[in-house]
Amino acid sequence: MGILIKNGEVITATERFVGDIYCEQGKVVGIGRGLDKVRANDQVIDASGQFVLPGGVDAHVHMELPFMGTESSDDFETGTAAGVAGGTTTIIDFVIPNRGQMLLDALSQWHEKARKAVADYAFHMAVTWYGDTTLREMQTCVREKGIPSFKTFMAYKGAIGVDDTELISVMETAKDLGALVTVHAEHGDAVVALQKKLLREGKTHPRYHAQSRPSPIEGEATNRAIMLARVTGEPIYIVHLTCKEALEAVAEARARGQMVMAETCPQYLLLDDSVYEKDGFEGAAYVMSPPIRPKGHQDALWAGLASGLIQTVATDHCPFNQVGQKDMGRDDFTRIPNGAAGIENRLALLWTYGVAAGRIDVHKFVDLFATQPAKIFGLYPRKGSIVPGGDADLVVFDPTARSTISAKTHHHRCDRNIFEGFEVQGRATHVIVDGRVQFKDGMLDVQRGAGRYLPRSLDARQGRA
Ligand code: URP
Ligand code: ZN
Ligand code: ZN
Numbered sequence: 272m273g274i275l276i277k278n279g280e281v282i283t284a285t286e287r288f289v290g291d292i293y294c295e296q297g298k299v300v301g302i303g304r305g306l307d308k309v310r311a312n313d314q315v316i317d318a319s320g321q322f323v324l325p326g327g328v329d330a331h332v333h334m335e336l337p338f339m340g341t342e343s344s345d346d347f348e349t350g351t352a353a354g355v356a357g358g359t360t361t362i363i364d365f366v367i368p369n370r371g372q373m374l375l376d377a378l379s380q381w382h383e384k385a386r387k388a389v390a391d392y393a394f395h396m397a398v399t400w401y402g403d404t405t406l407r408e409m410q411t412c413v414r415e416k417g418i419p420s421f422k423t424f425m426a427y428k429g430a431i432g433v434d435d436t437e438l439i440s441v442m443e444t445a446k447d448l449g450a451l452v453t454v455h456a457e458h459g460d461a462v463v464a465l466q467k468k469l470l471r472e473g474k475t476h477p478r479y480h481a482q483s484r485p486s487p488i489e490g491e492a493t494n495r496a497i498m499l500a501r502v503t504g505e506p507i508y509i510v511h512l513t514c515k516e517a518l519e520a521v522a523e524a525r526a527r528g529q530m531v532m533a534e535t536c537p538q539y540l541l542l543d544d545s546v547y548e549k550d551g552f553e554g555a556a557y558v559m560s561p562p563i564r565p566k567g568h569q570d571a572l573w574a575g576l577a578s579g580l581i582q583t584v585a586t587d588h589c590p591f592n593q594v595g596q597k598d599m600g601r602d603d604f605t606r607i608p609n610g611a612a613g614i615e616n617r618l619a620l621l622w623t624y625g626v627a628a629g630r631i632d633v634h635k636f637v638d639l640f641a642t643q644p645a646k647i648f649g650l651y652p653r654k655g656s657i658v659p660g661g662d663a664d665l666v667v668f669d670p671t672a673r674s675t676i677s678a679k680t681h682h683h684r685c686d687r688n689i690f691e692g693f694e695v696q697g698r699a700t701h702v703i704v705d706g707r708v709q710f711k712d713g714m715l716d717v718q719r720g721a722g723r724y725l726p727r728s729l730d731a732r733q734g735r736a
Contacts, residue, residue: 272312273300274703279318279667282633283325283657284642292323294663297706302659314708316701318667324637326360326664326704328655329614330644331510331534331585334364335384339608340599344590345684347388350614352717353682354588355710357615358699360390360664361654361725363644365422367397367431374398374408378416388722390704391662393650395453397422401437406444413448417726420451420648422510425492426484426560428459439499446505449729451647453508456492456517457484457561466605477554478547480604481562489561490516497524497531506530508647511587513539513561515571522580532647534583535572537613537620538563538689546689555597556687558607559587573630576639582647584621584639586613590685597687612683616676618666619695627670627696649727663706672698682715 273295280289281302293301293309308315334350336343345353347364354362364385368377374396385392396418398405412418423441424432433441438454445452465483474482493509497520500507509521512533524531538559543566547554557563575581589610591597600607621640625631631639645655652658657665673696678688702710709717 272314273309274314274316274663274706274708275306275308276316276318276323276665276667279321279323281323281657282637284634284638287633292657292665294703294706297663299657299659299661299663302657316667321700322668322670323657324358324666324668325641325655325657326666326702327358327618327640328361328644328650329354329359329585329588329617330363330583330648331536331587332362332364332614333589333610336367336589338589338610339606341591341596341608343610344592344596345588345612347385347392348719349682349684350588351388351390351392351722352715353615355390355702355704355717356682356715358618358666358668358702359614360702360704361392361650362390362614363393363395363648365395365397368399370400370431373404375411378412382724385722385724387719389709389717389719390722391725392722393648393725393727394418395420395422397424397431398437398441399424399431399433401433401440405440409444409450410448413450417728419449419727419729420453421445422453422455424455425496426455426457426459426462428463432459435495435499438496439503442500442503442505446503451506451508451729452500453510454496455510456489456496458488458492461488470603470605475603477552477558477604477607480558480607481544481547484560484562486514486516486564486568489514490520493517494520497521497529500531501529506532508532508534510534511536511539511561511585512581513572514564514568518571518575518580525580533575533581534585535576535581536585536587537617538611540569540572541620541624541693542689543569552598552601555600555607556593556611557689558597558600558604558609559589559611560609576625577631577635582639582643584617585644586617588612588614590683592686594686611689612681612685613689615682616690618699619697620690620693622670622697623695649729650725663703665703666699667701668697669700670697672696674698
């Protein structure tokens with residue numbers, strides 16, 4: 272059985288037209304006007320008055336991540352299902368070995384966990400230490416395992432963070448392999464020093480999480496990572512960029528022609544640090560790294576999206592429940608697990624506060640949401656586009672529907688939503704994943720284990736951002 276989507280307004284990163292799309296066996300096979308059913312039992316979706324978008328690609332998520340003494344609360348099944356409900360049909364998760372653990376052992380563990388995903392997934396490999404075996408393992412990741420992107424954490428010192436010597440080694444190895452290094456940029460040692468000082472002063476409330484990682488901490492590390500990438504000649508992708516200082520470092524580098532790319536997330540575009548002043552311990556829901564910034568940074572990020580300094584909007588989806596997880600840090604903000612949910616809300620938030628608010632146009636929206644993450648990480652044009660031969664991952668989007676985000680109704684397995692009460696305009700009426708309608712009129716119809724692993728190669732990219 273095929274699916275025929277009729278009379279929708281198709282929007283891609285470069286095109287906009289009213290037309291029909293026919294999908295068969297998981298692929299888009301026809302795009303045009305006046306298409307008819309091929310078989311009597313083909314499913315027809317009337318998309319008149321609606322947009323048809325490529326399924327979203329979220330290049331930064333953490334499902335069932337063991338972290339800070341607990342595990343992120345969405346597993347690959349519930350997390351990818353929440354993504355589908357929000358129009359995200361492909362994720363890239365991070366394999367994160369413990370310090371000293373072999374990269375390929377951690378990869379096996381992640382493959383095992385991810386088997387239950389309902390939608391397609393790929394992996395970045397985090398390099399959390401650099402030893403005698405790392406070069407060979409990175410080689411295997413790129414050449415045999417379909418993982419041509421690596422992650423390094425300049426924060427989380429003493430756990431998964433690396434020092435500068437290790438970071439340079441990762442960059443040099445990645446360069447030789449034609450791979451891409453992505454960086455969590457915060458000055459890890461400075462964070463530890465500030466945390467200790469605040470705790471010595473008896474400052475334990477969640478608000479001090481933000482005070483222990485002010486924006487210069489991110490600006491310094493972003494600049495340092497970019498300079499090290501410049502020295503090694505390696506392209507670099509800065510994950511979850513949040514502040515003006517980091518953006519300035521990216522702008523300077525791109526102005527001199529250095530291959531620097533950046534990602535931000537809805538929480539950094541839409542929230543300010545007043546969230547840490549919520550009643551009681553509620554600010555803990557917003558404890559993530561880097562933290563939510565003071566007013567002023569958000570406009571700079573929107574401008575960065577519009578001007579092309581920032582290429583992607585991901586979510587850094589890494590949920591922890593307030594009860595039973597975040598409350599581990601009730602008496603010490605450094606023990607609050609870092610992270611929050613967001614995979615389901617990216618589409619509606621970016622549309623409402625980006626497109627509908629006039630900050631970005633529809634093509635930029637698709638580019639940030641689907642096309643650029645697919646291009647940068649080697650999934651394009653199979654993902655992130657609407658082309659014959661591409662995967663039939665599509666979103667039929669009603670731009671007029673209105674709703675309010677709430678933990679009471681979201682599909683995240685988490686007892687808080689950091690966008691609680693946000694009014695959003697636009698909603699996916701149908702989400703087609705692998706040629707099958709898996710979300711329709713608010714109801715999920717997903718299949719545990721239907722998601723496929725996507726081995727990647729950066730040779731497949733159609734030009735970097
Ligand atoms: O606070 C965050 N961002 N948690 C997830 C891990 C990371 O740093 O991306
Ligand atoms: Zn991070
Ligand atoms: Zn992350």
